[in-house]
Amino acid sequence: MSRQASQVKNRAPAPIQISAEQILREAADRQQAHEIEPIVKIHDAEEYQAHLRDRRKHYEDNIRYRREDVGNWVKYARFEEENKEFERARSVYERSLEVDHRSAQLWLRYAEFEMRQEFINHARNVLDRAVQILPRVDFLWYKYVYMEEMVGDLPKTRAVFERWMEWMPDDNGWLSYARFETRCGNVTQADSIMRRYVNTYPSARAFLRFAKWAEFEAKDVALARTIFESALSELEPEESRQARVFKQFASFEERQREYDRARVIYKHALSLLHLGETPSLADEEDLTNAERTKREELYKAYITFEKKHGDRQGIEDVIVTKQRAQYRERAAEHPFDYDCWFEWAKLEEEHGSVSAVRETYEKAVANVPPSEQKDHWRRYIYLWIYYAVYEELVNADLDRAFQVYETCLSIIPHKKFSFAKIWIQAAKLLIRRRELTAARRLLGRAIGQCGKERIFIEYVALELALGEVDRCRNLYSNYLKAMPHNCKAWFKYADLEKSVGETERCRAIFELAIAQPALDMPEMLWKGYIDFEIEENEGENARKLYERLLERTSHVKVWISYAQFEGTDIGKGLEGARAVFEQAYDHLKAQGLSEERVLLLDAWRVFEKSNGSQKDVADVEAKMPRRIKRKRMREDESGKDLGWEEYFDYQFPDDEGGASNNFKILEMAAKWKQQRAEASDDDSDLDSNE
Structure with a gap:
């Protein structure tokens, strides 16, 4: 590459960014020139001594300029050591210690110098002085015991360790002492040292290191297990409940192939530390x-353990723990979500212990609805019922089950509303406990505070099962005083008297019942009264009842029932039944009730088919109406027309007036249309023949 190509064309700094070339050039420009010391060649002793004087003067000047700099003293001493001037080197170290006798580095360098030159006694003296002045500097003790062990003076090494232990060093110091005794073959002495260690530092860290030493170095599995157990039982809660204690204990048992023990440890940690759950705000503040x-890691380790060594039940336990955590979180966010409590309690019943189930139910029922509206209490009450049923059926604890019912009854605001189910369930429980008097007393309270129909029914059923007829009569009297309009109560009271053979009492009760000014289902009473007279073969009384009933109502079903009664053996026979049908037909015709007349004619026709002749059936069918479609104007509430609509009506043959004439006109029109169609067919046949 040419020189011109390597030059930078633009050396000005960039306004936004700097190139790598500029950075390298700036760094190279700012580098200081490296001073190379001259090479000194010595030819004789005088030159050597002169060289030593020069170097000593140099070091002395450096010390004089920077007396507190440890490096200057160390360099000076190393120079003397390299030139075999050991006394001078020792003197330099002593002078440096006069300047800073608390410098641990100076003591260490001094001791290492003596050890390198194998001046053992001098080194021992230096280290002894050092640990007396700086007993809290651990590496001085380490150097001291290392030297004594290397020279083979074991008693002296043990004595140094004992002196060190008096100052209560950290974990590594105690562990070094124990390992020293282990190397010497004194395992018992090492065990004693580790016990002193955990007594000095009663913490989870100390116990765990002791257990690790016992397992891997002492090879004593029983001792390691004892140490783990002691950590869980003897340490303070903030130490023993650390996740690493359980994790290392379980891992130890897993390494020993004690999988059942490991599983128990994991489960104990799950219940104690609430692993896999969302911690509360208080726990969040306490936990680092x-x-x-570490707790998350412990939970993951448990899942991994179950996947490796667990069966189906173990894996299900892991899933249950996770579900339990989800329910606990939901319940904390929405305490009045009773469906969540139901699911949680069911989960505990299937997989949890008795104490866990009870704790869940107690937490659930503690969330009393804040409002006094009955709809808000319905789901809540079933929590108490499920709780009591669990105590009775699963735990067979009847006393506790009744206490649950009593507590529930004390919470319900009976002045505003009550729940008959709770009273009845509590009374039945007392009966199963063979406490009949207490059950009667409780049902009496229920009638006074709740007074619902179901309580009367259950109380009467109880007394009737016991054969206490007089008590049943008293209960029905109170029942009817509280609810005189209840036809079902009257009917059951009469049925009771009928079952014990008190015919007159039964008839009197029916008479009192139908004489009441207001009834919720009077048809049931009348039907029951009539059926009673029919069963007693009192046809005349039944006929009178029908007549009395028809004075109050003219319903078509009453007429049909009356006619069917007359057709029976205790009635007046077929003629009497037909007379009733005729009377009913005329009555309904007079009132203009078309659909009721159709129902009556259908029942009459069925009756004649069963009991009459063909002529009688034909006579009834001749009265059957014709169904026709008509139109009428629809109107709204204000009377405004909404349009025409079609509807179906019935046209009876024996109706008089315009409707009958219209019916005849329609018949004639239909016949004329049929005749005309036949005539057109004849004309078409003639044309085809031609």
Whole structure:
């Protein structure tokens, strides 16, 4: 490459960026010239001594200019050492120590000088002085014990270690002492040293290093396991609950192929440290970032362990732990999400312990709905029911189950609303506990505080199962006083009297029931009363009831039932039934009820087909109407016309008036149309023949 090509064309700095060439050139321009010391050639002793004087004067000048600079003293001493002037070198070190006797580097250089020249006693003296002045500088102790061990003076080495241990050094000092004893074959003495170490520093770090030493250096598996167990039981909670303790303990058991032990350790860590869960705000403040990271690593190690050595159950436990963490997080964010609590409790029932299930239910029921609206309490009440059912069926603890019901009843605001299900479930539990008196007392409280129909029904069913008819009568009396409009209660009361053979009582109850001014389902009462009289073969009483019922209502179903009754054995027979049908037909015709008349005629026709002759059936069918389509104007609420709409109506043959005439006109028009069609067919046949 030519010289001209290597020159920079534009040496001015760029306004935005600087080229690499400019940077290199600027660095080269600013370099200082390197001073090369002259080569000194010595030919005789005088020149050598002169050279030494010059160099000593140079070093003395440097020391005089910078007395505190350790490097000047060390260089001076090394110069004397290289020239075999050991006394002078020793003198330089002593002078430097007078300047700065607390410089650990000076003591170290001094001791290394004595050791290099194999002045063992001098080195021992220097190190002894050094550790007395600077007992907290560990590398001086390391150098001291290293020298003593290298020269083979084991008692002296042990004595130095003991002096060092009195100052309670860090972990590595104790471990070095134990390793020294291990190398000497004194494993028992090394064990004693490590025990002194963990007593001096009762921390997780100390116990873990002790366990590691016992496993890998002492080869004592039982001792290592004991150390891990002691760490979990003897240390303070903030030390024993560190994630690395559990991780190293589990890894140790895994290395020993004790997989069941390792699994137990992992599970204990999961429950104690809540691994895999989102920590609360308080835990977030207490945990450091390093500890949080180690807990995540511990959880990942557990998952890896189960994948390697676990069975299906173990993997499911890992999944359950993760699901449990998700439910705990959901419950913390939305404590009134009762579906979350249901799912969490079910998960604990399937995979958790009894204490875990109880704890989950206790946390769930502690979230009482803030409002006093019954709709907000419906899901919440089932938490108590599930809790009590679990205690009774799974744990067989009836006392605790009843305590759950009692606590629930004390929380419900009965003055505003109540839940009959809770009262009934609690009473049934008392019955299963064979506490009948307590169950009756509880149901009495329920009637007073809740007073719902279901409580009366369950209470009556209980007394009826026990054969206490008088108690049932008293309950029905209170039931009907509270709900006189309830036809179902009247009917069940009458059915009770009927079942015990009290016919007159049953009839009297029915009479009282139908005499009530307001009933919710009166048709059920009348039907039950009539069926009762029919079952008792009291046809006349049943007929009178039908007549009384028809005075109150003229519903077509009543007429049909009345007619069918007359057609039975205790009625007046076929003629009586036909008379009722005729009477009903005339009554409905007078009221203009077309659809009801159609229903009546259908029932009448079925009756005649079953009991009458063909002529009787034909007579009824002659009365059947014709279904026709008509139009009418639709109107809105204000009376405004909305347009025409089509609807279906019935045209009866025996109806009088314009409707009947219209029907006849339509029939005549249909016949005329048919005749005309036949005539046109005849004309077409004649044309074809021609």
